Amino acid sequence: YKRELILKNALELFSEKGFQKTTIDDIGGSLGVTKPFIYTYFDSKYSILEQLYDRAYRDLHTGILEILNAEEGGPAERLRRVVRLYVEENIERQKLTAIMLEEERNLAPKKRAEVRRKHREFDGKLTSLIEEGVAAGEFKVADPKLASLAISGMVRWMHRWYSPEGRLAPAELAARLSDLALNIVGCPAAEAMSADLTAASKRRSNGRVVGRAPS
Amino acid sequence: YKRELILKNALELFSEKGFQKTTIDDIGGSLGVTKPFIYTYFDSKYSILEQLYDRAYRDLHTGILEILNAEEGGPAERLRRVVRLYVEENIERQKLTAIMLEEERNLAPKKRAEVRRKHREFDGKLTSLIEEGVAAGEFKVADPKLASLAISGMVRWMHRWYSPEGRLAPAELAARLSDLALNIVGCPAAEAMSADLTAASKRRSNGRVVGRAPS
Numbered sequence: 001y002k003r004e005l006i007l008k009n010a011l012e013l014f015s016e017k018g019f020q021k022t023t024i025d026d027i028g029g030s031l032g033v034t035k036p037f038i039y040t041y042f043d044s045k046y047s048i049l050e051q052l053y054d055r056a057y058r059d060l061h062t063g064i065l066e067i068l069n070a071e072e073g074g075p076a077e078r079l080r081r082v083v084r085l086y087v088e089e090n091i092e093r094q095k096l097t098a099i100m101l102e103e104e105r106n107l108a109p110k111k112r113a114e115v116r117r118k119h120r121e122f123d124g125k126l127t128s129l130i131e132e133g134v135a136a137g138e139f140k141v142a143d144p145k146l147a148s149l150a151i152s153g154m155v156r157w158m159h160r161w162y163s164p165e166g167r168l169a170p171a172e173l174a175a176r177l178s179d180l181a182l183n184i185v186g187c188p189a190a191e192a193m194s195a196d197l198t199a200a201s202k203r204r205s206n207g208r209v210v211g212r213a214p215s
Numbered sequence: 216y217k218r219e220l221i222l223k224n225a226l227e228l229f230s231e232k233g234f235q236k237t238t239i240d241d242i243g244g245s246l247g248v249t250k251p252f253i254y255t256y257f258d259s260k261y262s263i264l265e266q267l268y269d270r271a272y273r274d275l276h277t278g279i280l281e282i283l284n285a286e287e288g289g290p291a292e293r294l295r296r297v298v299r300l301y302v303e304e305n306i307e308r309q310k311l312t313a314i315m316l317e318e319e320r321n322l323a324p325k326k327r328a329e330v331r332r333k334h335r336e337f338d339g340k341l342t343s344l345i346e347e348g349v350a351a352g353e354f355k356v357a358d359p360k361l362a363s364l365a366i367s368g369m370v371r372w373m374h375r376w377y378s379p380e381g382r383l384a385p386a387e388l389a390a391r392l393s394d395l396a397l398n399i400v401g402c403p404a405a406e407a408m409s410a411d412l413t414a415a416s417k418r419r420s421n422g423r424v425v426g427r428a429p430s
Contacts, residue, residue: 018320020235102317105233123376141398143391146383149376150369150395157368161338168361176358180365183356183399 003041005031007055010048015095019049019103049103050111056100057118060089068125075133076187082126083178086155091162091170098159123148130185140186151181218256220246222270225263230310234264234318264318265326271315272333275304283340290348291402297341298393301370306377306385313374338363345400355401366396 348354
């Protein structure tokens with residue numbers, strides 16, 4: 001429980017002041033406890049950052065990898081689901097995601113390597129999904145690997161422009177970005193849907209795969 | 216000339232060690248000069264970072280805004296040119312771009328506001344270009360503003376995965392990412408071209424607009 005409080009306050013401070021400028025004293029001060037107290041739970045500021053990372057990845061990637069690995073559902077449906085979940089998770093954990101992305105260089109080399117490996121794992125599985133879609137004739141894109149990097153970049157960059165006060169609610173933003181991800185992979189469904197987004201979102205909310213004209 | 220050398224060495228050090236961990240002493244040391252010598256050219260480490268930023272923006276945005284503001288060329292052609300230039304500039308100035316993106320929070324509030332304003336200016340003009348394409352019937356995308364953020368995110372995120380040792384040469388990477396940008400805005404040309412990338416790149420290199428089937 002105290003560990004949780006420390007993590008929570010550290011997250012706020014890292015997010016406000018930046019990781020480098022935040023001291024263990026600041027974290028202790030925000031909780032009204034001493035520095036040695038913090039050290040009974042964490043070895044260093046870096047280990048706090050690493051634990052924040054671990055949480056972010058556990059939550060963020062478990063669900064996504066489940067969808068990517070799933071047997072059921074066509075490529076288009078799974079791509080849509082992955083992007084929506086990724087966007088929604090990014091929004092829900094906005095501060096943590098921003099720190100995770102911006103403070104990566106402050107992690108210990110071993111940890112950084114692990115984080116980069118997880119990113120690559122994600123990008124690799126997304127590439128496989130796109131390749132599957134191309135093979136099935138659903139997607140039309142010349143370079144699935146690059147399309148995968150384009151999609152993850154589009155989503156990961158969100159931490160720079162997303163604002164809770166923005167014009168779109170999280171679910172709507174997630175739906176629209178997943179349409180754009182389908183555009184990226186040249187999936188005709190995306191075109192049909194952007195032409196008639198309202199009808200499409202009704203169909204989607206029924207949980208069915210959106211029909212596509214054969215190409 | 217000395218100012219140039221200081222900027223050059225500072226860029227290397229910021230890129231290697233991160234901005235926070237680099238001291239004026241480090242920069243002086245790398246040039247074999249003293250700290251006071253550096254201070255005759257720059258007020259502080261922050262002013263070095265700000266000047267690096269100024270250069271990055273001057274070079275990066277001048278060309279891009281020229282294309283966005285251009286009267287000639289259809290929306291698809293201009294979008295393609297903007298994305299190619301943006302990608303190529305990102306590659307050419309990889310270190311500076313990465314620092315520019317990652318150290319933004321270390322700029323003085325006034326400077327940060329200026330940088331954000333320039334980002335917004337860019338995104339706004341890109342949105343206008345997409346709206347123009349939608350109005351002309353060339354682009355089919357429900358939310359031009361979001362499409363603009365998707366495109367700039369796709370390109371800006373490059374600093375996290377691009378490697379000069381990667382499989383694609385800069386010009387090829389720029390061409391493929393501009394195809395994906397056209398996909399994002401639902402431009403049928405993109406589909407046709409990804410189906411026959413080689414032919415398309417030959418046509419492009421002739422400087423002509425790529426033909427599109429009327430939709």
